Amino acid sequence: MRKKVDERIRTLIENGVKLRHRSLFLIIGDKSRDQARLLISIAMQIVNLHYMLSKAVVKSRPSVLWCYKDKLELSSHKKKRAKQVKKLMQRGLLDPEKVDPFSLFLETGGLTYCLYKDSERILGNTFGMCILQDFEALTPNLLARTIETVEGGGLIVLLLRSLSSLTSLYTMAMDVHERFRTESHSEPTGRFNERFLLSLASCKACVAMDDELNILPISSHIRSITPIPVSEDSEGLSEVERNLKNLKEQLHEDFPVGPLVKKCCTLDQGKTVITFLDSVLDKTPRSTVALLAARGRGKSAALGLAVAGAVAAGYSNIFITAPSPENLKTLFEFICKGFDALEYKEHIDYDVVKSANPEFKKATVRINIFKQHRQTIQYIQPHEHEKLSQVELLVIDEAAAIPLPVVRSLLGPYLVFLSSTVNGYEGTGRSLSLKLLQQLEEQSQISSKNLEGSLSGRLFRKIELSESIRYASHDPIESWLNSLLCLDVVSSIPSISRLPLPSECDLYYVNRDTLFSYHKDSELFLQRMMALYVASHYKNSPNDLQLMADAPAHHLFVLLGPVDESKNQLPDILCVLQVCLEGQISRKSAIQSLSEGHQPFGDQIPWKFCEQFRDTVFPSFSGARVVRIATHPSAMRLGYGSAAVELLTRYFEGKITPISEVDDENDVEIPRVRVTEAAEKVSLLEENIKPRTDLPHLLVHLHERQPEKLHYLGVSFGLTLDLLRFWKRHKFAPFYIGQIPNTVTGEHSCMVLKPLNSDGSEVRGSDEWGFFGPFYQDFKRRFARLLEGDSFRSMEYKLAMSVLDPKINYADIEHEPTSSAPDGFWRSLTDDLSLYDLERLKVYTDNLADFHLILDIVPILARLYFRGKLPVSLSYVQTSVLLCVGLQQRNITFIEEQMKLERTQILSLFMKVMKKLYKYLHGIASKDVESTLPRLKERELRPHSISVDDDLKEAAKQVEDGMKSKMEGLLNTELLQQYAIVGGEEEFDDALQKHGGKINPGGVISVKSNRVKPEKHEKQESGASGKKRGKEDHRGSRSNKKSRS
Secondary structure, three states, X not given: OOOOOOHHHHHHHHHHHHHOOOEEEEEXXXXXXXXXXXXXXXXXXXXXXXXXXXXXXXXXXXXXXXXXXXXXXXXXXHHHHHHHHHHHHHHOOOOHXXXXXXXXXXXXXOEEEEEHHHHHHHOOOOXXXXXXOXXXXXXXXXXXXXXXXXXXXXXXXXXXXXXXXXXXXXXXXXXXXXXXXXXXXXXXXXXXXHHHHHHHOOOOOEEEEEOOOOEOHHHHHHHHOOOOOOXXXXXXOOHHXXXXXHHHHHOOOOOOHHHHHOOOOOHHHHHHHHHHHHHHHHOOOOEEEEEEEXXXXXXXXXXXXXXXXXXXXXXXXXXXXXOOHHHHHHHHHHHHHHHHHOOOOEOOOEEXXXXXXXXXXXXXXXXXXXXXXXXXXXXXXOOOHHHOOOOOEEEEOOHHHOOHHHXXXXXXXXXXXXXXXXXXXXXXXXXHHHHHHHHHHHHHHHHHHOOOHXXXXXXXXXXEEOOOOOOOOOOHHHHHHHHHOOOOOHHHOOOOOOOOOHHHOEEXXXXXXXXXXXXXXXXXXXXXXXXXXXXXXXXXXXXXXXXXXXXXXXEEEEEEOOOOOXXXXXXXXXXXXXXXXXXXXXXXXXXXXXXXXXXXXXOHHHHHHHHHHOOOOHHHOEEEEEEEEEEOHXXXXXXXXXXXXXXXXXXXXXXXXXXXXXXXXXXOOOOOXXXXXXXXXXXXXXXXXXXXXXXXOOXXXXXXXXXXXXXXXXXXXXXXXXXXXXXXXXXXXXXXXXXXXXXXXXXXXXXXXXXXXXXXXXXXXXXXXXXXXXXXXXXXXXXXXXXXXXXXXXXXXXXXXXXXXXXXXOHHHOOOHHHHOOOOHHHXXXXXXXXXXXXXXXXXXXXXXOHHHHOOOHHHHHHHHHOOOOOOOOOHHHHHHHHHHHHOOOOHHHHHHHHOOOHHHHHHHHHHXXXXXXXXXXXXXXXXXXXXXXXXXXXXXXXXXXXXHHHHXXXXXXXXXXHHHHHHHHOOHHHHHHHOOOOOHHHXXXXXXXXXXXXXXXOOOOOOOOOOXXXXXXXXXXXXXXXXXXXXXXXXXXXXHHHHX
């Protein structure tokens, strides 16, 4: 049964054709495919009607792109019928009245089928209609990529299977959700679908219908639609088209500008080509022309036409760079179109060379021109800036997808054309336009004021394209898509009136249910958050938005300044963090992954750690990975990023949550509000979809939320010196660095980790790295060995030093450095170092030989030093020289370029290093040799039981007692009585008279003693010394005689 189509649908399509605006239809039901075919026939009628009304040259039949997941539901019978129709058409026997219009359309060549996985091949193509079936397979990237191929006046049709309620989309299992599931987080939430459905109500060119083409209440805005008149001149041209035509006529006679401008589709594009060619013809060196535009504005086409003009102007060496040569397909295509306009003939005047590299998929990499003289257009990779010595013109396409330092290294004393997508579904960071272009503009202003500065500065011009090629300006579908996918968020970066101190800021948890609820304030806050990501160095894509919304393990945090609750306005966002919870993987899964050699989706750090160290315990730990961290462009390098990381660390360590809130019993998470049950009670034609009202607060202070119990924090990023230093300042250490650099950025992927000292952790260690310590040391040993190979041999020495982080200050043991060496250390080195090597080292340090004599020893010494085996204090520069010569095995010329030092300085630093190492090695070698010599057995000295003082006092007492007893024996009166002189003066006088009063010559006179002899027993006591006493008596007599005299 045929049903008349609602007139409002016809009016919407007709208005789109008149205004060159696109329309979107959401058809729900099992018959939706048949209704899509009906819309094709309606579109054909509208196009024919518009042709009759405007008499413009338009296509009589729109081309159709039909995208699907894996199965296009056309039966084999229909395919067989289509073959019959095609044969009848070729024989001229087809009766159009008897053939199904859709089957007839299929055979006219206007339908293109495309699998979602092959959607990249449709880039650059244009269609009049796009049909998207298998809604569950759609992703934001696919949605944007396919919709962007539709021209103005075209239709986008989304087909959904039968739904009892539109809110069933909230719980629909999308294919991409399989990638979001992990072992510990397996329940994704359809927040993105909810926001997608609610956004349809805000788009004036979107209509939701059932499979009977009945308009649903969510598209109530279509009720008041009316036909729109279009102002056109007598030729059927709008004002913009008339201006473009006039521009082409004015430049018709100018060569090469005129023929090239004729290839332009919009007025903006024509003016851009003229600006490029002005710079080409001026031939001013050190000049930069930057082209900024959204997706689909014709940037690559304008660049291609400008390059063709540069060839006509005589430029010989033109280099083109982009993230990949596949990105340059349109550019090279328009170079050839420019050559056609300039009447260059392929194979006669120029040749196109395709790449033989299978990774580049036969993309064009060179064009050789030989019409006037030898000229070359050559593709180079972004990091090959050393090949630009002879370049005259350098073209950098999609510059925002190239790291800022690489783009800066490409600039030189030549003309540079630079283009960048400021927003679009390919997604790029805007660090280029926010930083590099701002610097170039400031330099240009300074050089224009200062004549001397103009020699060193660069001339700079900036062009912006706003008019789309495929559709007219102010297209409602473009506005809706930009808002839904946060593509055009440049204007959403608000200026910050006051920058608070980082210590005054607080970290807040963002409730994702409220953030993606499509409320007005929530939408504004979401746009501001995404604006910070786009303004940062990250390469963003629309799929990131769905990851943020639906992934169960992802959480969002924002750093805000002091919030004034009296003001009814959203606070300024200073920093945004996206965190993914990982780990809690069973040991069985870890063992299975290791045995099979594959890694499941998600849990990047646990699986990589498990793979690198073959450890099956670590995956069972719980952790969090910082996916992205972005700071406001006005608050860069002011400490806000560091403050956010510190607060996040303290939060997961349980240092922020009050003790009263740590009770697990009170940790009851608010259940997500479900609206599907209430909505299913009404039919599609009665259902009224609105944003939910009973939602929790958007921002939750960390004091009010229970933290997850984690063992570690981790980060994965492209390895650069600034990023590594940032994370190392916060006590993160690397455990993995990819050996194969990124082909676009030249950066190695790096993963760093920080153990947390949380109360729930059971894996603490004794040192600052805890359980991570042994793994970290093993990583450094492996990395030091890899520096000798091709993977990291060309790495900048500062970056390698930062990764290894060697201890270079041994002041604590410098007074006796050899004492720290274990016994037998020298003997353990004899397999690598002999005494002859030590002698050669001595000869070099004495300046008796060239450094080439010891180059074979230096790698051994470097490995030992960076492993901490040689505790010798070196300066940072000396250690860097040892790294370059010993580990990376670079020559002195290379080190000169790296360190910007003279050759003599480098050799002097190298000599000092060798002298210090030789001194230490000679000391431990001598110590080791002495330890092998025979030694006398040492007596064991034990301490006395009494002290020395007590021992001396006791001995002195014994001597005193002996002397005292001896003295008492000598002073015995009875014994001395025998020596007593009893006689008096009379006896002496008698003795003198006997000698005549004269004294003998000897001076001795004798006086007879009358002493009493001692008793007999006394004689016995002294019998042993009788003789001696006799002698003493004799001496006593003599002394008495002397005394008398």
